[in-house]
Amino acid sequence: MINPYLYLLISSVLFGIGVYGILSKRNMIRMLLSAEILFNSALLALVSFTSYTKNVYGYFLVFLAVGIAAAEVGVLVSLAILLYRRRGDIDVMEVDKLKG
């Protein structure tokens, strides 16, 4: 049996990596990927809490989270595609110059 705290530790480190990624990159796709890492770390924490407390509500929360994340990714990626089509570039620092 693995110490449940280890899972939370991994989750925290993963969250740190995700935050670093989201702060340091300006490419939209890379930021999206970093956000997905954040999501994975949150999911891992949620799962380890659920597994620890054996509470059935945690399950539903995880199910909902995975489902919604899938939907959200669809929208974000298609936004990125739209941006790319308009500007030929996916640098977020340039987006504020977008007009029309």
Add this chain to the structure above:
Amino acid sequence: MIEFNFLIPIEDTIFLFSAALLLISAVLVIELRSHVYAAFFLEMVGLANAVLFALQGLALIAIFQLVVYVGATVTFILFSVLMFKEAKPVKPRFKLLDLLIGAGIAGLLAVGAFSIYKVSPTAGKPSLDVTLPEKIVSEYGLALFLVFFTLLTTLIEALVLARREVSS
């Protein structure tokens, strides 16, 4: 059937391996130059995460993660990333501050989790895995329907967004 007596604790090995895979792939997602490789390693992150879920006894969640997240979502990201041209090389920025912020947040979370969490190993697998499908259908039918509905609407939304032609 014969019993296997492994010299090495198999569960610990899997845990160490998948945790290492998780963290290394997460770093690679951020640091690799190629977008395609980054998306691929995001898939590895999802895969390792699913293994960790299964290790904690939540097999159904692990499968759901594998099907919906790794199988569909990350494949979709990879598929879309393939259609972009490779990123032009950007000149490196000063990133120590971001690194410090990330490390600080990670440390805070770890300490916070440690203080919330009374470290006492639990015994046995959670038994609620068996009742889950019935419970979902009987008590949470509306929530399930709402999730499907959200998925469907966002899918359509995404399709409409991506299909729209550039007017200018």
Add this chain to the structure above:
Amino acid sequence: MGLLTNLVDHLKAIGTGLKYLIPRRLTLMYPEYVEKLPEGYRGYLRYDNEKCIHCSLCARICPANAIKMYRGGDKKLRPGINYTRCIFCGFCADICPTGALEYTTIQDIAYEKLEDQVYPPEKFAKGVPQPVYPEKPIFIIAKVDEERGLKYDRV
């Protein structure tokens, strides 16, 4: 109901495929079996040195410029053929006023080099090249059959 008719169509297609699953092969296993070609087939050309009247009509009619006239030792024009260009249309044999050029039914000849396929008049007059088979082939004749379309009979 479009779906149902669609399904029926697919089943029909699969049924047609199943019907053809009985072997009724049309392919000829070539080096073992060789088709005997009918009269009037336009194969390699036979050139008769004696009948030729050096009119060079064959070289003029040739649409692929395969036939060229060479001036031999006796200062007379004689045709030579380049089989890398020849399209086996048979115009030369048709236009030849004395029948010095004729079709043969020989068509399956392999060469080692491209240059071997060029026939100057002397080589051309020596006779038609003969095909070489690894073992003695079985000669067969193709026939049109009412049911199958094509049928092979042994000679």
Add this chain to the structure above:
Amino acid sequence: MYDLINYLWETGLNLLFSPEIFEPLVFPGLIAAFSLLIVVIWLERKIAAIIQMRYGPYYISRHTEGALQLVADLLRFLFSEVIIPKSVDKIAYVLAPIILFAFTFLPIVVIPVSKDFAAIDHEYSLLIALALMTLYSSFLLIVSWASNNKFSFIGGLREGFLSLSYEIPLIISALSAAVLFDSFNLIEIVEKQAAMGWGIFYNPLAAIVFLVVIIYSTSRYPYEIAEAESEIVIGPFTEYTGILFGLGMGISYIKLYSMSLLYAVLFLGGWEPVVWPLNLHPVLPGIILFIKAFIIVAFSVFLRAVYPRYRIDQALRIAWWKLFTLAFLSLLFSYGIKIIEVMG
């Protein structure tokens, strides 16, 4: 000394015949899959040749109508040089097909051979098999991207489009079988079928949808879009040579085989009926399962001679309009049957 050898021999034999080793490595795993691969590719070429009134493979082993053709091909693949072009991404180019082959192979491990013989007997084994099957397309995308070739890239994008559309009908039609038999465990599903009758008679709609999805997702003929030979050479594997190309050619067949095994378990009654000589050892019922799967595989490769190829937009329309709705209908159908069972 003799005792030691005897002991080693017995433990070795036990180890080999334990399901955890025997199933992935021998049957229905690696060795069975490879022999099936050799037979099926020969069969595909032969069937297409016969229907088109040709001979097909013939000259290698004339007495058996060229059955050893694929062995010769395999030997040639093994000994020919693997050329790695300069413009490819070397790590991904070499590793991705190997990983892809491994991942295509994984679902077979979950599929049980008989009641007491399964490498992994899990309560969600159907879902595990489906989840492992969905990993295929992303690795194929990596393969196609790594080659840095126009044709392989187009093939990979086509496979991406198709995979996004076939995964939903695949999962829903498999789930409708699970609803019908009230279990996610493949062994339990077969046991229920032994009691009730085959799944294909209870829910023919789901069986048809699953069959079409098998053909769709393994790029067999009307949907042979990702590796369309006459348009884009061989799709994602255009740049490959030697044994790597051999792997790439085998991958879709291995996927076809694993999906057919799943189909036989879900809809064709698995290893039932177990008659006399088969109940001597728990592995033997697997022969029936294998035969059923082989029939599905043979049918799928037979379609090459029947159909032309769909355009990609036609295939996508079929997947999203027809297969998707039919899969949902089959799910409702299964629920209807359950309700009738409960009422009656």
